[in-house]
Amino acid sequence: MSRGVVLVTGASSGLGEEMARQFAALGYDLALCARRTDRLDALAAEIRSATGRRVETAALDVTNAAAVPAVFRRFDEAFGGLDRVVVNAGLGKGAPLGTGRAEANRETAMTNFVGALAQCEAALEVFRRQGRGHLVLVSSMSALRGMRRSMTTYAATKAGVASLAEGLRAERVPGLDVSVVYPGYIRSEMNAHVQQRTRFMVDTPTGVRAMVDAIEKRKAAAYVPAWPWVSIGFLLRVLPLSVVRRLT
Numbered sequence: 560m561s562r563g564v565v566l567v568t569g570a571s572s573g574l575g576e577e578m579a580r581q582f583a584a585l586g587y588d589l590a591l592c593a594r595r596t597d598r599l600d601a602l603a604a605e606i607r608s609a610t611g612r613r614v615e616t617a618a619l620d621v622t623n624a625a626a627v628p629a630v631f632r633r634f635d636e637a638f639g640g641l642d643r644v645v646v647n648a649g650l651g652k653g654a655p656l657g658t659g660r661a662e663a664n665r666e667t668a669m670t671n672f673v674g675a676l677a678q679c680e681a682a683l684e685v686f687r688r689q690g691r692g693h694l695v696l697v698s699s700m701s702a703l704r705g706m707r708r709s710m711t712t713y714a715a716t717k718a719g720v721a722s723l724a725e726g727l728r729a730e731r732v733p734g735l736d737v738s739v740v741y742p743g744y745i746r747s748e749m750n751a752h753v754q755q756r757t758r759f760m761v762d763t764p765t766g767v768r769a770m771v772d773a774i775e776k777r778k779a780a781a782y783v784p785a786w787p788w789v790s791i792g793f794l795l796r797v798l799p800l801s802v803v804r805r806l807t
Contacts, residue, residue, distance in 0.1 A: 561613070564638045566590040566631065568621060568678060569648030571598040573747035574697065577767040578645060580605075583612045585775070590634035590641065592619035593648070613638075621648045621674030631681035643693040644682035645774070646675050646720070653709045664712040671716035679723055683732070691734035695774050696724045700743050700788060703795040707804060721780075728779060736777045740770050743788040759787055 565582045569575040571593035579589055583606045593599045596618045603614040615637055617630045635641050650670045654660035675696065686692030701710055702717035724739035744759050745766030761784060773781035782788035 560586075561588045562586040563642030564588045564590060564634075564640065565643045565645065566592070566634055566641050566682075567645045567647055568592050568619065571595040571602065574742070574745065574763070574767055574770070575645070575647040576602055577763050578647065578771060579614075580609075581764075581767055581771045583610045583614070585771070586612070587642075588613040588638065590615050590617075590638065592617045592630055592634075594618065594620050619648075621678060622669045624677055627674075627677040628681040628684065631678075631685060635685050640689050641682070641685050641692065643695060643774075644678065644685075645695045645697065646678045646682070647697045648674060648678070649697070649716075651713060653712045655708045656711060667712050668716055671713065672719040675716075675720050675723065679727070683727075683735075686735055687732065689734075693736045693738065693774075693777060694724075694727065695738045695740065696720050697770075698724075698739050698741050700741050700782065700792060700795070702741065703792055704800070724780075738774055738778055739780050740773055741780070741782045741788070741792065742766060742770060743782065743784065743791070 562585060565587045567575050567579050567589065570579050570591035579591055579602060583589055589606065589612060591599055591603060591614060596616065599616045603616050606612060606614050615634060617633060619626055619630045621627055648670065650667045652663040652667045654663050656664065679694065682692065682694050698721045699717040701714035702721050706714035721739050724737050728737045746760055746762050766784060769783035769785065773783055782792045
């Protein structure tokens with residue numbers, strides 16, 4: 560018996576890919592979407608073979624405003640409802656502002672924030688109609704303060720994602736639970752190019768296990784993994800910007 564249906568965007572790699580595996584292992588059926596359908600279909604075949612769960616896939620570029628609600632509606636109709644939507648698709652591109660790479664920053668902003676907004680709109684259409692649902696937004700520890708250099712735009716988009724979650728919680732939509740997850744340093748395809756050793760970095764399965772545990776508990780907000788990121792999150796919020804600058 561299925562525990563419900565989880566829709567995960569950006570599921571062809573990184574955190575989204577591993578979340579799909581772990582949710583399936585917990586007994587959920589899956590609606591998976593991403594731009595790279597070859598990898599998505601390979602993941603779906605792997606999960607079906609390993610768990611016997613139902614997995615449906617769809618191509619989706621979250622910056623395509625018309626495609627997002629269409630894909631979400633298609634999944635909703637296929638499964639007869641959605642229990643959880645994980646707004647995960649994102650980019651880690653970026654450059655210091657004013658250095659000639661405005662397109663990289665714009666692409667990050669369009670995917671990470673405008674795309675997240677489109678996903679929230681589409682998910683809430685389903686959840687409002689069925690009178691229940693769990694919306695999960697994947698933010699970042701970088702969202703807690705303004706970041707410098709190549710992180711400036713990325714951090715700003717993730718702060719926007721967290722603000723969307725808080726606004727929806729404040730609205731108190733009947734039957735709706737809203738969670739925002741702030742991952743710390745989790746090794747994934749997005750940061751695989753970083754060669755230097757990073758303190759507190761954990762492997763993908765370990766980091767995602769902490770994310771999935773927080774999501775399953777329907778926490779309003781979670782810094783993951785809890786150690787050391789709960790403490791670091793507190794410090795980031797209270798330290799002067801001059802100190803935060805040296806830490807980041």
